[in-house]
Amino acid sequence: MHAASEPTETMMAGQIPLPVPSKMTEPFWAGMRQNKLLLQRCKTCNAYRWTPQVLCRDCYSEDYEWSEVSGKGTVFSYTVVHRPPLPAFKAPYIVAVIELAEGPLMLTNVIDCDPAALKVGDKVKVAFEKATDEVTLYRFRLA
Amino acid sequence: MTAKRDVAIVGIHATPQRRRMGKTVIGLMMESLNGSLDDAGLQMSDVDALIAYDFPAGNGEGATDGNVAWQLKQPINFVWQQSGASAVLTGAALIRDGLAEVVVIPAAGAQATDTEATAAYTRPGYEFTEWTGSITPAQFALQARRHMHLYGSTVDDFAYAASTIRNNAHINPEAMMFSRGPYTPADILKARMVADPLTLLMCSLTNDGASCIVLTSAERARYCRKAPVWVLGGAMESRKTSYLEAPSLDIINSRDKMMRGFERLGVRHEDTDMVMIYDHFAHSVQVQMEALGFCKPGEGGAYIREVMGLDQKHPVCPDGGNQGYSHNMIPYNFKIIEIVKQMRNEIIDLCPQSAEGIHTYDRSICRKVRDPKLSVACGPMTEGRHSFVLLEKN
């Protein structure tokens, strides 16, 4: 339990902390602004990867492109959070790991869903949520 | 058993564990470091390696070898960022190869004196994590739910584990949750839900405090103040970083590596007694028993009911664990310190003469394990970093 960190610099009162892109991840967030879910795809072996990494995790190639994926997946695991880290998170809410159709696991939220009805294995589809002019977030809805 | 008695734990120390002690991390760390050297009969000038998650000293530029050596005004052979079993295994390897003779492993945590109910460590700050609201209990609820899905574990299992461990804290005067029980599994289930399926009483505490462990060679241990506890060996493996990559129950994938650790030492699981599980959340008891190879994946729920009690085969966390004794942000060392205290017969509980080492074994007041000889300490053992060390009584 040691991944402690300060709240991000963009955090403001009453707002959830929003991501601060790095040089490597800026194309991902640019894709989000156009409602496109992009993953790094290796130009040598075609493997997808998530989270963003400098090298392909399969063949260690440095060459990749940001490639649009289907946005489809299944619920790998989920939890209903009742005690939010900050008041801006409106509890209860669902945090989930989604197994994307392309393979990688993605940490996110499932929205517009009765927590009592959700099951591991349920099919989901990405839902884009514009937070600011710069940041669009990826959450998922039951498909 | 093929393991050698060539590296020993000769010093331990834990400061009081309390909420918001108003002390600095470095102050707590030095208090514990000095306490453990006293316990061993050694001095700072004997120290030639330091392993800690954080040594926030000196010029503020990080716990590098050079910065630590300059701050302590003495040469240091080795500085590394680890804690608990992984640190003990690393320190033992240095000693076995003559690269260090006295290794100290301090760890301390102190919360900022803010008034927020949620500790800073429960707010992972990564770009692809923080905005999802996946606080630490949520990260591990995802692991627990995956285990329920794959292996049929239940919230009743988790409540059983939490109540057993918390009842040990209930009779430990040094524990944060001393005299706060006793708890039934039903009490655990009735507690406020934090991240489904984990209730508040299935989660770790958050408090301040420090700990330190001193290792040395068998030769040097002969001149220390107390009987050595031998570091036989163990196993460690990393697969990802918690809070950065999505939780996936990866700990179960380390099972082969953990089992090979036992095999390499010639130790059978049934030869061991205490198992200090890294009990950060209640489901971790059965999951780690499975990951260590004490039982098969999916058998843990039934298995813990047979073994984890103080009078059963493998007592788990007689100190009260992360859930009842202390979670000072870096609680890994406590898993080792409790084994050393149990083996040295230095256990404080509610037995009238516990300070003199006399115990009643009446489980309403006594948390002393009967004559532990070969015990297992886990940790880090979470979701990505998996390790254990085997310790043997002299």
Ligand SMILES: [Zn+2]
């Ligand atoms: Zn590749």
